[in-house]
Structure formats: structure tokens, C-alpha cells
Amino acid sequence: xxxxxxxxxxxxxxxxxxxxxxxxxxxxxxxxxxxxxxxxxxxxxxxxxxxxxxxxxxxxxxxxxxxxxxxxxxxxxxxxxxxxxxxxxxxxxxxxxxxxxxxxxxxxxxxxxxxxxxxxxxxxxxxxxxxxxxxxxxxxxxxxxxxxxxxxxxxxxxxxxxxxxxxxxxxxxxxxxxxxxxxxxxxxxxxxxxxxxxxxxxxxxxxxxxxxxxxxxxxxxxxxxxxxxxxxxxxxxxxxxxxxxxxxxxxxxxxxxxxxxxxxxxxxxxxxxxxxxxxxxxxxxxxxxxxxxxxxxxxxxxxxxxxxxxxxxxxxxxxxxxxxxxxxxxxxxxxxxxxxxxxxxxxxxxxxxxxxxxxxxxxxxxxxxxxxxxxxxxxxxxxxxxxxxxxxxxxxxxxxxxxxxxxxxxxxxxxxxxxxxxxxxxxxxxxxxxxxxxxxxxxxxxxxxxxxxxxxxxxxxxxxxxxxxxxxxxxxxxxxxxxxxxxxxxxxxxxxxxxxxx
Numbered sequence: 096x097x098x099x100x101x102x103x104x105x106x107x108x109x110x111x112x113x114x115x116x117x118x119x120x121x122x123x124x125x126x127x128x129x130x131x132x133x134x135x136x137x138x139x140x141x142x143x144x145x146x147x148x149x150x151x152x153x154x155x156x157x158x159x160x161x162x163x164x165x166x167x168x169x170x171x172x173x174x175x176x177x178x179x180x181x182x183x184x185x186x187x188x189x190x191x192x193x194x195x196x197x198x199x200x201x202x203x204x205x206x207x208x209x210x211x212x213x214x215x216x217x218x219x220x221x222x223x224x225x226x227x228x229x230x231x232x233x234x235x236x237x238x239x240x241x242x243x244x245x246x247x248x249x250x251x252x253x254x255x256x257x258x259x260x261x262x263x264x265x266x267x268x269x270x271x272x273x274x275x276x277x278x279x280x281x282x283x284x285x286x287x288x289x290x291x292x293x294x295x296x297x298x299x300x301x302x303x304x305x306x307x308x309x310x311x312x313x314x315x316x317x318x319x320x321x322x323x324x325x326x327x328x329x330x331x332x333x334x335x336x337x338x339x340x341x342x343x344x345x346x347x348x349x350x351x352x353x354x355x356x357x358x359x360x361x362x363x364x365x366x367x368x369x370x371x372x373x374x375x376x377x378x379x380x381x382x383x384x385x386x387x388x389x390x391x392x393x394x395x396x397x398x399x400x401x402x403x404x405x406x407x408x409x410x411x412x413x414x415x416x417x418x419x420x421x422x423x424x425x426x427x428x429x430x431x432x433x434x435x436x437x438x439x440x441x442x443x444x445x446x447x448x449x450x451x452x453x454x455x456x457x458x459x460x461x462x463x464x465x466x467x468x469x470x471x472x473x474x475x476x477x478x479x480x481x482x483x484x485x486x487x488x489x490x491x492x493x494x495x496x497x498x499x500x501x502x503x504x505x506x507x508x509x510x511x512x513x514x515x516x517x518x519x520x521x522x523x524x525x526x527x528x529x530x531x532x533x534x535x536x537x538x539x540x541x542x543x544x545x546x547x548x549x550x551x552x553x554x555x556x557x558x559x560x561x562x563x564x565x566x567x568x569x570x571x572x573x574x575x576x577x578x579x580x581x582x583x584x585x586x587x588x589x590x591x592x593x594x595x596x597x
Contacts, residue, residue, distance in 0.1 A: 104426035105152035106291040106500075107144050108136065111426035112153050120155055124163040132172050132183055136289035142494060143173070143181045148501070236589040237558045240379065240535035240577035241447070243421075244510070247503050248450050252495045253486060260485030272478035274469055276303025276457075283488040284457055287496070292419065293429035294441065294459065302458040302468055303479050306451070307415060308339060310442045310458040311371075313471045314413060315343035317464060318369060327362050327370030331565040333378050336371065336415070349567040352377060356384035359391040369411040374431045376418035379537045379565050379575045381529015383428055392431070396438035409438060409463070416443040420500055421579075422532035423508045437461045445487065447534060448500060455479065455487055506579075507534060513583030514576065517590035522597075534579040537562060543597065545572035551596040557589045 104111040108131050115123035131137040143149075146160040153160070164181050167173040174184040268277070275281065281298035288294040304310045318326070328337055328347035337347045348365050351358045357372050372392070374384035384392070396410045414431045432439040436459075444456030460468055472478075490496045514536060518525050528537040540548070545561035552559050552574075562573035574593075578586055 103154065103424070105144070105149060106420065106427050107149065107152075108290060109293050109427045109429050110149075110153060112155065113426065120153075120159050121162045121166070124153075124159065125166045128163065128167055129170075129172060131290075135295050136293065137183045138286055138289075139183050141183045141286055141290065143183070144497070145180065235556050235558060236581060236585055236592070238576045238578070238581065238586075238589055239558055239560060240575050242577060242580040243447050243450070243534060244503055244506050244579050245450055247499075247506055249495065249499045252499065253449075253490065256486040256489040256493070256495065257482060259489045260482055264481070264485065268481055272481050272484075274473040274478045275299070276301065276479060277481060277484045277488070279488040280455075280484040283491040287491050288430070288441075288443075288457075288459075291427075292416065292441075292443075293433045295433070296436075296459055300459055300465070302460070302465070302472060303484060304444075304456045304458050304472065305454045305476070305479055306444045306446055306456045307336075307442050309472075309475070310456055311336065311339050311413075312343055313458070313468050313475070314440060314460075315340055315345050316471055317467050318411070319344055320467075323369060325365075325367050327365055327367045328567075329357055329372060329377060330567045331379055331562060331570060332371075332373070332567075334565050337567075340371070347371075347567070351568075352380055352382070354382055356382050356388050357392065359388055359395055362392075363395055368409075369413065371413045371415060372431070373415045373417040375416055375428055376421070376529070376533045378417055379529070379535065379562065381531070381533055381535075381537055383425070383532075384431070389431060389434065393435045393438070396435055409461075411461075412439045414439050414441050416441060418447060418533040419443070420448050421504065421507060421534055423504065423511065424531040432459060437463075440464070448496075448503075453483060453487070455483055510578045510581065510583060510586060511536075513586045514578040514590070517587045520587075521590045521594035535575055535577040537573055538576055539571055539573040540597075543572050545574060548572075548593075548597055549574060552593045555592040555596040557592045557596075559593065 103113070108127055110124070110127060112120065112123075128137070128143070137143075143164070144152075146157050146164060150157040150160045164173060164175065168175055168181070172184060173181050175181045278298060280303055281301045284301050284303075285296050285298045288296060302310075302313075304313065324344070324346060325348050326340060326345045327350045328340070329352050330349035331352060332347075340347055348367050350362045350365060350370065356374065356377055357370070362370055370392075372384065374389065376383065392412060396412050398410060412431065412435070416430060419428075419430070430441055432441040438461060440461070441459040442456065445453050446456070458468065487496075490499075511530070515527060515530065518527055518536075518538065522538070522540070524541060526539045528539065530536065539562070545563050549559050549561040560575040562570070562575055565575065581589065
């Protein structure tokens with residue numbers, strides 16, 4: 096059982112107090128902020144977390160953060176105003192580069208293809224597989240993974256963000272938008288990703304997409320056009336993402352996952368030149384890609400395929416940043432793309448942090464792929480709707496997004512703890528995996544047929560997914576159980592029904 100309530104680190108700048116060593120915690124924090132300002136992760140005008148909030152996340156006294164901020168203010172790096180928070184004052188900006196995005200033509204409306212690759216309601220990428228049971232029971236408890244606590248959606252704050260977006264919306268912005276996404280959102284995302292995921296990117300490097308599913312579709316089409324037909328895929332790994340790739344004519348090749356994440360040595364033996372990974376929180380096992388494996392994966396990506404092989408000119412890692420924002424008992428880990436931006440595609444969305452219905456995600460690709468992906472996005476559906484993009488931009492820059500994440504983390508953690516308590520009480524022989532982060536647990540149960548167990552649970556009014564549904568090869572049986580979308584009492588009732596059905 097996890098004890099304590101303090102989070103051992105902050106998403107802001109990926110701060111982990113364990114890295115402070117024996118020196119002053121104040122000096123360590125000041126140096127971390129100073130480094131972020133100098134390398135561009137923090138830009139002029141960016142707001143720093145409130146001292147009380149950051150102190151709570153780091154598990155230190157508020158005075159440590161106050162002193163660090165004061166040092167940096169005295170140096171001229173920060174500016175503090177009563178009631179206005181602390182912001183970056185120094186002027187640093189990356190060099191801009193000319194845009195390669197195609198410009199909409201006046202006649203595109205009548206001839207643009209609109210198929211996004213979604214037919215009805217397909218298996219969503221990472222964390223959601225096709226339901227095995229019907230939702231027609233009067234008291235069905237749905238524990239399918241991949242859904243946040245939708246009741247926590249910040250309706251009032253989102254409505255204010257939409258009103259603000261509409262108030263400042265120029266008439267010219269009601270036309271066909273930039274296929275890369277609106278500049279306001281790409282600028283907000285560039286700052287957000289720098290502060291929370293360690294990614295240095297210009298707004299022009301970001302492609303706004305309708306969720307990770309559309310990002311995978313665009314990548315599959317681009318790689319297929321280069322002659323790639325096989326792609327590495329974690330095993331076990333998301334059934335939904337796997338089938339989505341198959342729908343776009345890429346054949347997933349299984350690569351084993353162990354307690355350190357993707358087995359990079361096994362990846363090298365497959366002969367593939369691209370791989371999809373979930374390094375921040377592997378689905379469904381919940382493991383974090385270990386530091387040694389991260390370095391090995393980057394080294395694999397830098398290895399060029401044989402000349403004359405007809406393969407793409409470089410190897411590619413597709414990083415699905417799944418569940419990176421939902422962590423409870425471990426320090427943050429930076430995005431993999433920060434280690435090799437020329438070889439790693441970074442995919443993320445707000446589906447797990449806000450709601451899937453928002454349909455906003457982002458894709459950061461190596462420069463060699465950017466123009467092709469933007470072109471594909473343009474011919475798919477022109478661009479994402481403007482109003483949700485502007486609302487999300489305002490939600491991020493106003494600090495509302497960060498406040499929302501802090502609130503839902505507390506709710507999700509309480510529900511995680513309730514599920515662990517229920518498992519201990521009703522299924523004491525089970526083992527829970529991926530406890531420290533995410534919205535689901537992988538639960539292994541010795542000596543069961545997990546598909547039959549999921550079927551019996553469904554008959555008892557509980558929807559869960561068998562672990563074997565997410566495998567391509569053999570492996571131990573288990574269940575994948577989502578907890579974020581149900582209250583603690585519903586979780587207890589669900590596990591009791593599962594235990595009785597077994």
C-alpha cells in the first residue's frame with residue numbers, strides 16, 4: 096500500500112528534489128530555474144507556480160521556494176508583483192525559421208478529403224480496446240481503462256476560456272485555419288511542453304491534431320509512402336493503437352516489454368526501422384522506460400538502415416506520451432524526444448487530462464517529416480476547429496490547466512487507493528502493477544483464463560479488459576482495470592463482483 100500524500104516532484108521543469116544532493120535545496124531550485132531560462136524552456140512572461148503550490152509538490156517548506164524566487168528576482172531573471180504572481184523577466188527567444196506549411200487555396204472547400212480514419216467509434220489509441228461486453232445492464236460498472244474522471248471536467252473555467260476566446264476572435268480567424276493549428280495554441284503548447292515535458296520547440300514545430308489517433312494516422316500514411324510496411328510495437332501494448340496502425344496498412348511487430356520497459360535488444364533483432372513506445376507510463380504494464388533503455392533506444396534510432404534497402408533514410412521512434420501528467424508516487428520523467436529530436440516523434444493530447452470530447456492533440460516530428468505531415472493534415476480535414484483551440488490556449492496561459500491537473504490528481508489518487516484497498520480485501524492473491532501513475536492498474540491473477548474471467552465479470556455487471564487482448568505473444572494472464580472514472584464505493588462494489596464471479 097502506498098503511504099503518504101506528498102508528490103515527490105513537480106511537473107514544472109521536471110523537478111525532482113532527490114537530485115538536489117547534499118547542498119542547499121534553495122540553491123538547487125534557483126539553479127534549475129536559471130538553467131530553464133537560459134536554455135529557453137522558460138520564456139519571457141511565463142508564469143512560475145505559486146510558492147505554496149510548488150513547495151507542496153516538492154515536499155519542502157514554502158520558505159525554500161520563496162528564497163529561490165527572491166534570489167532570481169534580485170538577479171533580474173524574475174519579476175514578482177503582488178497579486179500577479181512571479182513571471183520570467185529576461186528576454187530569451189529561439190531563432191525563428193521560415194514556415195514550410197502549405198497555404199490554403201480559395202477552392203479547397205469543395206475538393207478536400209474529409210476521411211480522418213475514424214469509422215464509427217474505433218478502438219482509441221493507447222489504453223482503450225474494443226469493449227468485450229454490452230453496456231445494456233442496468234447497473235454496469237465500466238472499468239475500461241483510458242477514461243479520466245469526466246465529472247471533474249472544469250465546465251465553468253472552460254466556459255470562461257471560450258468566452259475569452261470569442262471576445263478576442265477576429266472575423267478573419269473564422270475562415271479556414273492554418274493546417275498546423277492556430278498560432279495562439281501552438282505558442283501556448285510550446286511553453287507548456289518546455290515547462291512540463293522538457294521539450295524545446297518552436298511553435299512552428301508543433302502540429303495540432305484531433306487527438307493521438309489522427310496523429311498515428313498521419314504518421315502511418317507518411318511512413319507508408321516511404322515504403323515502410325512493418326513497425327515495432329510494445330508487447331503487451333494497446334490493442335486500440337495496434338489495430339489503428341493495421342487499418343493504415345502498417346503491420347505491428349511485437350517487441351517484448353519487461354520491468355524496465357521496451358526490450359531494445361529485442362527491437363534490434365526485428366529488423367524494423369520504426370517503433371511505437373509509451374515511455375512515460377507503458378500501457379498496460381505501467382512501467383517507466385528505464386534510463387539505460389532510453390539511451391539504448393536513442394542509440395538504436397541513430398543507427399541508419401542499410402543503403403539500397405528501400406527503407407526510410409533514418410530510424411524513427413514514435414513516442415506516445417501516454418499518462419505523463421497523471422503520476423502520484425514517483426518523480427516526473429522528461430519526454431524522450433528531448434534526447435533525440437531528429438529521430439523521435441512526440442504525440443500527446445488532452446483526452447486523458449481534460450476529456451476525449453475536446454479532440455485536441457499535438458505532434459512534434461523531426462524536421463524531415465514536418466512538411467509531409469502538414470500536407471497530409473491539410474488534405475485530411477483542413478484544420479482543427481478554431482474555438483476549442485483558442486479556449487485551450489487561454490486555459491493553458493491563464494494557469495487554469497495546471498490548477499485542473501492538480502485537482503484531478505488528488506481525485507484520481509484517492510480512487511487508485513480505493514481500488515488497491517478493494518483488491519487487497521477481495522482478491523488478496525492478485526498483484527497490482529503500474530500503481531505509481533496513470534488511470535488504470537494491470538492486475539495479474541495466477542491460474543486464470545483472463546478472457547473467461549473478463550466474460551464472467553461482464554455477466555456480473557463489471558466491464559474489464561483481459562490482459563491477453565493487449566498481447567500479440569504469450570504471457571501471464573491478468574486484467575486491465577481503469578479506476579479514474581468511478582467513485583471509491585463503485586470501485587469497491589466492482590471488485591467484490593469480480594471476486595464473486597471468479
